[in-house]
Amino acid sequence: MDLASLHAIVVGGATAGAAAALLLARAGARVTLLERVADPRAVGAGIALAENGLAVLESVGLGPAIAAVGTAVGRPRIVDGAGRILLAPPGPPPRGLMVRRAALQRLLLDAVAAEPGITCRFGAEVVASDRAGEVVVETAAGVERVRGDLVIGADGVHSRLRAAGDHGARVSKPGIAYLRALVTGVVARGEEAWTAAGLFGSFAVDGGTYVFASAGSRAVRRALDARDLDALRAAWADAYAPAAELLGAVARWDDLLINRVTRVRCARWFDGRQVLVGDAVHAMAPNLGQGANSALVDVAVLLDELRAAATMSEAFARYQRRRQPAVAWVARTAARLGGLAELTHPVARWLRDRVVMPLAARRAGDAGMASVLQEPTAALLAIGRA
Template sequence: MTGRTAVVVGGGIGGLATALALTRRGWEVEVLERADEFTEIGAGLSLWPNALRALAALGLDERVRALGAVERGGGLRSRRGRWLSRSDNAELERRFGWPLLVVHRADLVRELANALPRQVLRPGSAVRGVTADGEALVVEHTRGTSRADLVVGADGLRSTVRRQWWPEAAAPRYAGHTGWRMVTEPLAEPPLEGAAFWGRGERFGFTALPGGRVYCFATATTPSGGAAPGGERAAVLDRFGSWPDPVPRLLAAVPENAVLRHDIYDLPPLPGYTRGRVALLGDAAHAMTPALGQGACQALEDAVTLAVCLAATSDMGAALADYDRRRRPRTQAVVRRSARLAAVGQWAWPPAALLRDIAARATPVPLSLRAMAPVLDWTPPAARARG
């Protein structure tokens, strides 16, 4: 037992994974979540090989794989439905040792929460501030106060912890497009392959979930802060209802109130992910566009890495410096790469969109896999002897 204590602010994927990683190393942990229960209102989620390695380090890979569907094929298609490139997911699994798994966010959050002792979880606890009191940190929240040796800010894009401890940090920046996410009712004949259609200033993608359901996502270049007067499902039908099959069929199977709209932001680079005994991870540290499907994957990497760094030494400052050194360059590179891909996918000028589609058709699948290797090849750092 370490005898050390931590408060994790935020009960999403990154926060719960961090709590699990620390409790399994003997830490006493509290997870403070502003919502009244530990759940997610999101839709589907891609878990790439790097994320599955992180889940394996947490002992959850087999349980999570039982919740998800392995994506066996897919690729990019043009607005007219023509295939631009096909993915070779069997080769992806052969090369990286793990498949591409699609799960529902709520299922993953539930699995992480269920792996933790009940007393660790503190729902209905909105954090108001974190202050230093000697070598301890005091966290004020709506249910009182908590004291800890370490505070982990895993509280998302609009992080309270980041806003207080990094007051000079730039605000999240709008990526220029909004997104819709939705899950269909079970289909008698779901598509055998996933796909992402690239239009002009618009995209639509889908991939299978277990039980015949299909996770769909869409984006459109539009000012931030908008809301569809007739409802978001009507807005999606208006934009994408005439796209090639199976898009209309999928949209017809989406329940009326099941479309979630979120403006898409990323986070300008921070100068560090730690200050004093406070650490940031996940979207609080490096929010990114969903173009690469790496947001939750990088949060899981953060959680595992932070726990390994803290286990390696009794010097908290050295451990947090090691965490920052390992995670900041990598995650900020993924943020940049995701932003570039999102921008290309949203190109609307016809000549640029045509050249983009030609380039996609001309890129061999093995080259695409090699290009993803720096992201997908990640493995959990080895634990070192404590010093």
């Protein structure tokens, strides 16, 4: 298709939306980006960018800026509560950078603002959409209708566009919650521990440490209900000794973020002129660190298929065929890992640590990594640079 004649409406200005706007505008399309938050600042703590997400960002020239704010993740390692290695895949460590979410968001939005082909409208909430390419937008000035040749729903896990279209969506909550914090000082262990109280991870990020932990054990839930930081530290220190120092670095209760895991699965990734990307179409458990990375792959593949196909519906169908099975595998694997990390019964944990993890270690080779990354890095780089 000739992208230069297209007007694309992108709904949502976070990772998926900002990247979609950038890629499409660089490919010649006219883009209107609608973001409901008037002054968007990323909520959240850290985010691990893997080889696939990095390739998409590098393809639009953001490589040096990301490298400047990122910290290498190093070799992934899962240990038990006593620090014994449960899983440490052999071979050279995969490329990965831990960044502050706010830094990633700032870089993306600065690039979007500098792109002449993109009109950004913040404080613009899409309240309705249809399959013919029209969205209804609410702003401080009132309500208006905007029409595009295609509408990209990058509006996250609670997507308005998904609800408005015929996407055959299933939304489920496995009952797992995580707390997260960015603390000052590099006290990170660079590992994820699977303990009697669930998982606890800590990684260095740009002069600080990104800490995340399960919020499922009874003691942790009691501490959360009471908003009691000392009780939280004590509950975690019982299960994983380094947690005492790591949570000791959390200054205030309000520095903690709590997220419930939500999964979104869609039978149809597009409906008429509307197509979904990122969490809107495939929110997943965070255990493979592939939610945002997969969102970035989505937008690159969507652009690739828009270029290759003769019509919009053919492009969307090819996009879904290429992305749906790859993402389904990643989401299923992440959910299984999340379930394994949350095991609390001593017998189940013994079986996991002695039987399941050695088997998983044997499978975590190059083929496993290729499935996690979903698309070859060289192909992702080429799409954005074309």
